[in-house]
Amino acid sequence: DTEVTQTPKHLVMGMTNKKSLKCEQHMGHRAMYWYKQKAKKPPELMFVYSYEKLSINESVPSRFSPECPNSSLLNLHLHALQPEDSALYLCASSQLDRGVVNGANVLTFGAGSRLTVL
Amino acid sequence: EDKVVQSPLSLVVHEGDTVTLNCSYEVTNFRSLLWYKQEKKAPTFLFMLTSSGIEKKSGRLSSILDKKELFSILNITATQTGDSAVYLCAARFMDSNYQLIWGAGTKLIIKP
Numbered sequence: 001d002t003e004v005t006q007t008p009k010h011l012v013m014g015m016t017n018k019k020s021l022k023c024e025q026h027m028g029h030r031a032m033y034w035y036k037q038k039a040k041k042p043p044e045l046m047f048v049y050s051y052e053k054l055s056i057n058e059s060v061p062s063r064f065s066p067e068c069p070n071s072s073l074l075n076l077h078l079h080a081l082q083p084e085d086s087a088l089y090l091c092a093s094s095q096l097d098r099g100v101v102n103g104a105n106v107l108t109f110g111a112g113s114r115l116t117v118l
Numbered sequence: 119e120d121k122v123v124q125s126p127l128s129l130v131v132h133e134g135d136t137v138t139l140n141c142s143y144e145v146t147n148f149r150s151l152l153w154y155k156q157e158k159k160a161p162t163f164l165f166m167l168t169s170s171g172i173e174k175k176s177g178r179l180s181s182i183l184d185k186k187e188l189f190s191i192l193n194i195t196a197t198q199t200g201d202s203a204v205y206l207c208a209a210r211f212m213d214s215n216y217q218l219i220w221g222a223g224t225k226l227i228i229k230p
Contacts (some may be wrong), residue, residue, distance in 0.1 A: 004160075031216065042206055042220035043161070056216055088159065106152065107218075109160040 003027055004110035006091050012116045015081060021113045023074040023091030031055075032074040033107065034066060035090040043090055049074060050096060081117045088112045120145045122209050124221035132229050135197050139224045141207035142189040149212040151183055151190050156223070157203045164192070164205075194226075202228045 004025045013019050023032065031050050035043035048056035049068040057066075063085075065077040074091055092107040125140045143151065150168040154161035165174045167183035167190055174181050178197075183190045194201055204225050208218040 033216070040223075040225075042208075042223055045216070045218070048216045050216075090160065106163050106166055107161075108163065109154075112159040 004091055004093055004108050006089075006110035006113050008113055009111065010114045010116075012118065013078065013081065014118050015083075017081075018077070018079045020078065021076040021089055021091075021115070023076075023110055024072055025093040025108070025110075026072055027093060027108065028071075028095075029093035029108070030071060030096045031094045032068060033092040033094075034064075034074070034076050035092060035109075037088040037090055037112070047076075078115075081115075083117050086115055086117045088114050120209075120219050122207060122219045122221040124205075124207055124224050126224060127222065128225040128227070130227045130229060131197060133197060133199060135228075136193065136195045137197060137226060139192040139194075139205050139226070140189060141192070141221055143207075143209045143219070144188060145209040145211065145219055147212040148185070148188075149210045149214075152208045152210065152218070153181055153190070153192050154206045154208070155203045156206060161206060197228045199228045199230055202226060 007022045011019060033048050034046040036046055037043045045058050046060045047066040052068045052071055063080045067075040090112045091110040094107050122143045131137055150166050152166045153164040155164055165181045170183055170185040178195045181192045204223040206223045208220045211217050
């Protein structure tokens with residue numbers, strides 16, 4: 001079982017709905033990530049939180065709104081999505097220590113939330 | 119432009135065969151290369167390689183990095199149907215905790 005838990009596993013929503021994806025980890029990791037993965041493509045980085053602060057926003061449309069309430073939780077709020085936003089949304093976490101090479105910064109992924117926008 | 123290229127894109131072999139998956143990279147300020155296995159959903163970590171010539175092993179899987187020729191290989195011996203998955207490699211920059219350049223993946227199918 002993955003140590004990063006994502007809910008829901010599947011989500012179907014209309015373009016006018018507001019929904020949220022949730023992610024939780026208890027490994028003490030201080031970096032948390034949202035990735036989007038389309039079929040047969042590698043994951044694409046969306047957001048990174050470092051010490052609960054947004055560090056990276058990869059030019060993601062504002063209809064995706066991340067939130068990191070504490071060091072264990074990461075949310076992705078969804079509003080007014082488009083059908084092309086349908087994808088697997090992966091949460092990941094990692095340690096934060098640039099001085100340590102071996103074992104550091106390895107991403108642990110959740111099982112993902114499969115999103116379908118109608 | 120930084121890039122990671124995996125080959126082949128797909129591979130079908132029979133159980134018991136040995137396979138070699140390739141990952142070449144052109145990344146400025148390269149730090150390390152990571153291999154992940156993705157079956158249905160979550161990519162799971164296999165190896166992180168930072169130094170050239172040091173083979174990392176985990177059971178039937180092994181991987182090595184060549185920083186001179188800018189590539190890595192992932193070997194799987196005595197393949198089993200459970201090895202069927204997409205294998206992803208990703209390169210990490212020296213000055214970034216977060217950024218990864220991902221390859222497109224190799225889809226490996228093991229036939230019984």
